[in-house]
Amino acid sequence: xxxxxxxxxxxKRFWKTLGPGLITxxxxxxxxxxxxxxxxxxxxxxxxxxxAVLAYPILAIIQEMCALIGIVTGxxxxxxVKQYYPRWLLYTLxxxxxxxxxLNIGADIALLGEAGNLLFPGIPSIYCSIGFTLLLFVLILxxxxxxxxxxxxxxxLVLLVYLIVPFLTPQKIKFIFSxxxxxxxxxxxxxxxxxxxxxxxxxxxxxxxxxxSSEVEALEPAALxxxxxxxxxxxxxxxxxxxxAFFAVLIMYFIILTTGTILHDHGIRNINNIRDAAAALxxxxxxxxxxxxxxxxxxxxxxxxxxxxxxxxxxLMEAFDFKAGLSKKPGEAxxxxxxxxxxxxxxxxxxxxxxxxxxxxxxxxxLYGITAPLLIGIILHVANNNKVMGQYRxxxxxxxxxxxxxxxxxxxxxxLGYFMFIR
Numbered sequence: 273x274x275x276x277x278x279x280x281x282x283x284k285r286f287w288k289t290l291g292p293g294l295i296t297x298x299x300x301x302x303x304x305x306x307x308x309x310x311x312x313x314x315x316x317x318x319x320x321x322x323x324a325v326l327a328y329p330i331l332a333i334i335q336e337m338c339a340l341i342g343i344v345t346g347x348x349x350x351x352x353v354k355q356y357y358p359r360w361l362l363y364t365l366x367x368x369x370x371x372x373x374x375l376n377i378g379a380d381i382a383l384l385g386e387a388g389n390l391l392f393p394g395i396p397s398i399y400c401s402i403g404f405t406l407l408l409f410v411l412i413l414x415x416x417x418x419x420x421x422x423x424x425x426x427x428x429l430v431l432l433v434y435l436i437v438p439f440l441t442p443q444k445i446k447f448i449f450s451x452x453x454x455x456x457x458x459x460x461x462x463x464x465x466x467x468x469x470x471x472x473x474x475x476x477x478x479x480x481x482x483x484x485s486s487e488v489e490a491l492e493p494a495a496l497x498x499x500x501x502x503x504x505x506x507x508x509x510x511x512x513x514x515x516x517a518f519f520a521v522l523i524m525y526f527i528i529l530t531t532g533t534i535l536h537d538h539g540i541r542n543i544n545n546i547r548d549a550a551a552a553l554x555x556x557x558x559x560x561x562x563x564x565x566x567x568x569x570x571x572x573x574x575x576x577x578x579x580x581x582x583x584x585x586x587x588l589m590e591a592f593d594f595k596a597g598l599s600k601k602p603g604e605a606x607x608x609x610x611x612x613x614x615x616x617x618x619x620x621x622x623x624x625x626x627x628x629x630x631x632x633x634x635x636x637x638x639l640y641g642i643t644a645p646l647l648i649g650i651i652l653h654v655a656n657n658n659k660v661m662g663q664y665r666x667x668x669x670x671x672x673x674x675x676x677x678x679x680x681x682x683x684x685x686x687x688l689g690y691f692m693f694i695r
Contacts (some may be wrong), residue, residue: 302576303383304376304636305473305570309524312466313531315541316458318451320470321532324525325452327474330680332517333673334648337655337666338480339509342487344664349484353650356660361650362591368646369600370584373478374641377580378622379632381405385572385623390566398623404570405616408577412612413602435526443533448524452525461691465638468688471681472640474524477582483513485586489599581615627634641688645681652678 312320338349345352354362381401388400395403457463487509535541582598585608589596595605602609622632652674655666666674 302376302476302580303380303387304632305476305524306527306569307383308466308469308473308529308570309527310535311542312470313528313533314535315466316463316532317536318448318529318532319456319458319463320466321448321451321525321528322453322455323467323470324521324528326455327470327524328517328521329673330475330677331479331512331520331671333516333677334475334651335479335483335513336510337651337670337674338483339487340506340664341651341654342484343506344507344661346488347484348488348586348588348590348596349481349651349654352484352660354591354653356657365647365650366587366591368643369477369481370424370587372636372643373580373584374615374618375632376478376636377577377584378620379514379636380573380576380580381616381619382632384570384577387566387573390554391563391570400624402620404573405577405620408574409610409616412578412582413609414600435522448529448533462671464684464688464691467684468638468641470524470641471684472636472638472642472644474520475648475681476642477641477644478580479587480647480651481587482579482583485583485590485596491599539656570626577616577619578612581612581619584615585609585611641681642685645678645685648674648678648681 273510325536341349341352347355350362350365353365381404382397384404385397385399385401388404389397567599586596588594588611589605589608594607596608597605600608652666652671655674656671658665
C-alpha cells in the first residue's frame with residue numbers, strides 16, 4: 273500500500289515538472305502529421321517504422337537547443353534573430369514559416385471538422401470546424417497561461433489511445449521488432465517524398481519557435497539572474513523535453529504500426545485524409561479502433577491549432593516589437609490575440625476558398641522537410657554564438673549531434689532534388 277502511494281506521489285511530482293516540452297512533443301502529432309504517418313504505414317507497411325526511433329534523439333536535441341536559447345536570453349527565437357542577425361534573415365524566416373503555418377492551421381481545422389463529423393454524423397464538417405475553433409479561441413482569451421497549460425497537458429493524454437489500436441488485431445511481434453531496429457530504404461521518388469514528409473511532420477519548424485517562446489513564458493523572473501536557479505531550470509527543462517520528444521515519437525511509431533499492419537496488409541495503400549484512415553480501420557479492426565482514432569484526431573487538433581496560431585503571433589509580435597505572451601491578458605496585448613484570431617479565421621476560411629486540406633497538409637509537411645534544415649542551421653549558429661549564449665553556448669557533444677542531424681536532413685533533400693529534377 274505504501275509503495276503504491278509512493279509511486280502515485282512520484283508520478284504526480286513528475287507530472288507537475290512537465291510543461292512546454294510535453295506540449296511541444298504532443299502538438300508535433302497534429303492531424304496533418306497523423307495523416308502523413310497513416311499514409312506512410314498504408315503505402316509501405318512497416319518500412320518507415322525505424323524512422324520513429326531515429327526521430328527521438330533528433331527531436332530532443334533540437335528542442336533542447338531552442339529551449340536553452342529561450343531560457344538563457346529570456347527571448348523567443350525571432351527576437352534573438354532580430355537582435356543579433358541581419359534583417360534579411362529575419363524576413364526570410366517569416367516568409368518561409370508563417371504562410372506554411374497558416375496552411376497547416378487550415379488543414380488541421382478541416383481535419384478536425386471531419387473527425388467531429390465522424391463522431392457526430394448529423395453535424396456537417398464545416399460546422400464542427402467552426403464550433404471547435406470558436407471554443408479554442410474563447411479558451412485562449414479567457415484562461416490564464418497557467419490554466420491553459422494545465423488543460424493542454426491533459427489533452428496530450430488523449431493521444432495515448434493510439435497505443436491501443438494496433439493490438440485490437442493479432443500482431444507479428446518479431447516482424448515488428450525487426451522493422452523497428454533495421455532500417456529499410458527504397459531508392460525511388462515516392463519513398464523519398466514520404467521520408468521528407470515524415471521528417472517535416474515530426475521535425476516541424478513551428479516547434480522551434482514555440483519551444484523557445486513558451487520556455488520564456490514559463491520562466492520565473494528570478495531564474496534570469498540567479499545561476500543556481502538557472503541550473504535547476506535547465507534540469508527541469510531537459511526532463512520535460514526528453515519526455516515530450518519520447519511522447520511524440522511514441523505516437524508516430526504506433527500510428528505507422530497501426531496503418532502498416534491493419535491497412536497495408538489488407539491492400540489499402542492510399543490514405544487521402546483522416547476520414548479515409550478511420551473508415552478503413554472500422555471494418556478491419558472493429559468499431560473501437562475507428563472511435564479511438566477519431567477521438568485522438570480531435571484531441572491533437574485541440575492542442576495544435578492554439579500552438580500554431582500562437583506561434584505565428586509570437587513570430588510577428590517579436591519581429592515588430594509588439595507585446596506578446598499568453599501570460600498577458602487580452603487588454604495588455606491586443607494585437608497578439610488579434611493575430612491569433614485572424615490565423616484561426618483564415619484556417620476556417622480555407623473551406624470557402626476551396627483549398628484542399630489534403631493538398632495543404634501534404635504541401636506543409638514537404639515544406640517543413642525542406643525548410644527545417646535551414647532553421648536547424650540557424651539554431652546551431654545561435655546556440656554557438658558567444659554574444660547570445662555566453663557560457664551556455666553549445667558543447668562539443670551538442671555540436672556534433674547537431675551537425676550529424678543537419679547532414680542527414682541535407683542528404684535527404686539532395687536525394688529528393690535528384691528524383692524531382694534530374695532523374
